[in-house]
Amino acid sequence: MKYYTLLIALLVACLNTTYAEPSQLDKYKQNYVEQLIPLLKERMGTELEMESEADANEHVSTIAKRMAECQLIAIAVYPQKYQDASIIPVANGEDIRKATSNVNAMIETDIKNGELSKNDLKTITETATEKYKACLN
DSSP states (O other), rough: OOOHHHHHHHHHHHHHHSSSOOOHHHHHHHHHHHHHHHHHHHHHHHHHHHHHHHHHHHHHHHHHHHHHHHHHHHHHHHHHHHHHHHHHHTTTTTTTHHHHHHHHHHHHHHHHHHHOOOOHHHHHHHHHHHHHHHHHH
């Protein structure tokens, strides 16, 4: 019995090292927001002109934070390896677009290797999109 308990404890410890930890999720959100704010300011240009600089910054920051939270909710629908590949690089400061491109390449490879079907990907993506939209509303 001792050996089974030890084996289970070791497996749990090994599995937990691959999952994004709470501190990584916080770093992910922080880096996501920092990278998203300039893009939002650019896209919302004329809309922000009506606000003071401080109000515009707060407005964009609030939107970016909400988008980061919603992104994590959407990512949670994907298999763990895609979650980790999405979250950990951004948590470590990698560009969101580069991380997304890497995950997309991983998914393409997995489809080619038969590890993921196009139908499963479609279902996962639709569910993630629904969760993201519901979160933003």
